[in-house]
Amino acid sequence: MVFYRQTLLEFGFFAVTRIVTIWLGKSFLKSMPLNTYRSLLRVDVKSAKNLKDTDLAGKSDPYAVISFKDREAAPKSSRTVTIKESLNPIWNTTFFFLVSDDCKHFKVELFDEDFGRDDSLGHCNVLRKDPGERTTYSGEEYYLEKGKGGTIDISTQEISITSGLDYLLGTRKAAIEKFIASKQRPPLALLEVVIHHCEGLKSGWIDKSDPYVKIQFEHEPEGAGVMPKDLKTRTIDNNPSPIFEEKFHFMIPDSLKSMRLSVWDEDPGRDDALGHCTVMLKDYMQKEDRKKYALNLKGTITVSYVRIPLPPLFFD
Ligand SMILES: [Ca+2]
Numbered sequence: 001m002v003f004y005r006q007t008l009l010e011f012g013f014f015a016v017t018r019i020v021t022i023w024l025g026k027s028f029l030k031s032m033p034l035n036t037y038r039s040l041l042r043v044d045v046k047s048a049k050n051l052k053d054t055d056l057a058g059k060s061d062p063y064a065v066i067s068f069k070d071r072e073a074a075p076k077s078s079r080t081v082t083i084k085e086s087l088n089p090i091w092n093t094t095f096f097f098l099v100s101d102d103c104k105h106f107k108v109e110l111f112d113e114d115f116g117r118d119d120s121l122g123h124c125n126v127l128r129k130d131p132g133e134r135t136t137y138s139g140e141e142y143y144l145e146k147g148k149g150g151t152i153d154i155s156t157q158e159i160s161i162t163s164g165l166d167y168l169l170g171t172r173k174a175a176i177e178k179f180i181a182s183k184q185r186p187p188l189a190l191l192e193v194v195i196h197h198c199e200g201l202k203s204g205w206i207d208k209s210d211p212y213v214k215i216q217f218e219h220e221p222e223g224a225g226v227m228p229k230d231l232k233t234r235t236i237d238n239n240p241s242p243i244f245e246e247k248f249h250f251m252i253p254d255s256l257k258s259m260r261l262s263v264w265d266e267d268p269g270r271d272d273a274l275g276h277c278t279v280m281l282k283d284y285m286q287k288e289d290r291k292k293y294a295l296n297l298k299g300t301i302t303v304s305y306v307r308i309p310l311p312p313l314f315f316d
């Protein structure tokens with residue numbers, strides 16, 4: 001009787017949610033997966049010349065901010081250190097960003113650090129290179145707009161990660177091995193996670209689960225977070241053993257030692273947890289073979305990952 005009532009309740013809920021789902025439209029209910037970063041961009045902010053003096057005593061104290069439009073890059077912005085009392089500052093700083101195909105340019109704005117609000121020293125837009133020229137390291141001096149005068153010297157280079165890190169492990173093998181052998185610890189590593197599939201997830205009798213997987217990181221060190229945050233797979237409807245085969249890329253702090261995978265049942269209201277597990281990240285590996293992990297509630301998830309230091313992908 002209890003079973004019957006449970007089934008009837010479940011069927012009622014199932015019918016109502018399905019009607020609501022159809023009524024609102026599937027695409028409205030499903031938020032887009034954020035797995036859109038296809039390239040790794042290196043930006044070198046070298047130096048600026050003939051900046052405007054905006055301080056009454058002494059000279060301007062310049063720093064540069066690189067920023068992208070929403071969702072076009074992770075991190076969305078980065079800044080150099082401040083060079084005190086200089087109209088011709090030299091930074092020679094390298095930044096890395098994961099960028100999406102939508103990205104057409106980024107903005108570089110210079111500021112004078114002050115006690116109150118910082119003064120703008122002008123900005124420029126750096127156009128993304130044509131696909132055929134992206135892998136070449138090159139740059140130029142950009143004039144600062146808004147009539148403030150001065151120029152800034154910026155160089156860029158890109159590596160495509162569309163086909164995955166296997167390709168890079170081949171082409172950059174010597175540089176990566178040399179770097180690992182030198183025992184240097186870079187601030188950032190590149191992590192590729194492949195969510196292959198789940199098996200035997202928790203599921204209703206009539207309304208089967210509609211699973212998706214979230215990738216998260218715990219114990220992030222202060223000031224050096226994982227980029228991008230909280231990526232997830234697409235949702236596979238009505239299937240307790242879904243096959244995803246989706247690939248994700250993250251820039252992670254070198255010291256990060258684990259990631260958390262959680263599986264969720266997408267519902268029109270609040271999504272239900274289907275279980276989670278923690279994957280310990282081994283130190284730099286050429287490749288970690290696919291492995292099956294037990295979820296805390298029911299079923300398993302099969303994943304693989306590659307974790308490599310960032311600098312040797314660009315430097316020999
Ligand atoms: Ca000032």
Ligand SMILES: [Ca+2]
Pocket residue numbers: 055057058059060061084085
């Ligand atoms: Ca000053």
Ligand SMILES: [Ca+2]
Pocket residue numbers: 055059060061112113114115
């Ligand atoms: Ca100042």
Ligand SMILES: [Ca+2]
Pocket residue numbers: 208209210265266267268
């Ligand atoms: Ca559901």
